[in-house]
Amino acid sequence: MVLTEKITELKREISKVIVGKDTEIELMAISLLFNGHILLESVPGTGKTMLAKSFATATGGEFSRIQFTPDVLPSDVTGIQFFNPKRQEFELRPGPIMANIVLADEINRATPRTQSSLLEVMEERQVTIDGETVKLMEPFMVIATQNPVESQQGTFSLPVAQMDRFFIKINVDYPIYEDEKRIMQIHRGDKKMSTIAQVFSTQEIEQLKGAINDIYISDEMEDYLLTVVRKTREHNSIELGVSPRGTLALMKASQGKAFLNGRTYVTPDDVKTVAPYVIGHRIFLSIESSLTKTPETIIEEIIRSVPVPVEVGANE
The missing domain is CATH 3.40.50.300 (P-loop containing nucleotide triphosphate hydrolases)
Known part of the structure; x- marks a missing residue:
């Protein structure tokens, strides 16, 4: 890659x-x-x-x-x-x-x-x-x-x-x-602002789009990710959990994180890293819970409660 x-x-x-x-x-x-x-x-x-x-x-x-x-x-x-x-x-x-x-x-x-x-x-x-x-x-x-x-x-x-x-x-x-x-x-007056150079072409972005979709996600990782999502729908502090659109977004973002890390497969750490950014705005806490907790703390709590799969390697 x-x-x-x-x-x-x-x-x-x-x-x-x-x-x-x-x-x-x-x-x-x-x-x-x-x-x-x-x-x-x-x-x-x-x-x-x-x-x-x-x-x-x-x-x-x-x-x-x-x-x-x-x-x-x-x-x-x-x-x-x-x-x-x-x-x-x-x-x-x-x-x-x-x-x-x-x-x-x-x-x-x-x-x-x-x-x-x-x-x-x-x-x-x-x-x-x-x-x-x-x-x-x-x-x-x-x-x-x-x-x-x-x-x-x-x-x-x-x-x-x-x-x-x-x-x-x-x-x-x-x-x-x-x-x-x-x-x-x-920003000091004696230094000029640097000029940013173009890094990607449109063709390269399209190539990356194709490659990032090929990142492998095992059945065990799918189960792990889906368990995290479904727990947001069952948590006592959450009135509205993550939608199926959010499930797909979390899967894609995890693939993206794996891709940027130079891997061809998704690991639990990829899911843990992107989860607060992908599903934090998709859950809505109850009025009582929102006084003492944040979506991010609830997500951390849920992730800690889900067993981490062992077999996550690339599909050979």
């Missing part, structure tokens, strides 16, 4: 301007290769926009940003048919969704109607404008952001069904001391 070495190069390029985000970059790469979308949750100023822009540049994609506010309409996202008086005919004016990497900034500020239009596009990978269907660019990934401490005024929380559409959710923390010092050095 020679192409996996390019993931290391990808992280190295993005680290020229984004420091200490190797895990996030790996998860974004896995999402891209499985046609998934990402929800980033963090306070303002943690580099979400720069991370998305840098990822788009390094993967050779066209970048677009949509700043959501309550007055943004679905047509502002997808595009419109407008009348050209010179030609005396209607013409298609594509919206910002027509890009490879789309940053949906502060998605929880959009109205439910606009949120629904965006999430429909994410699922169908096409838009219909006044009866005309337009396929989206390939590869295509939406990186949505929301602020966890934002006041409820002027915000609209994503419904359960819409949260389930996101392949992965990442909580972006403040940088550690050393990383923040490095950020200061990069």
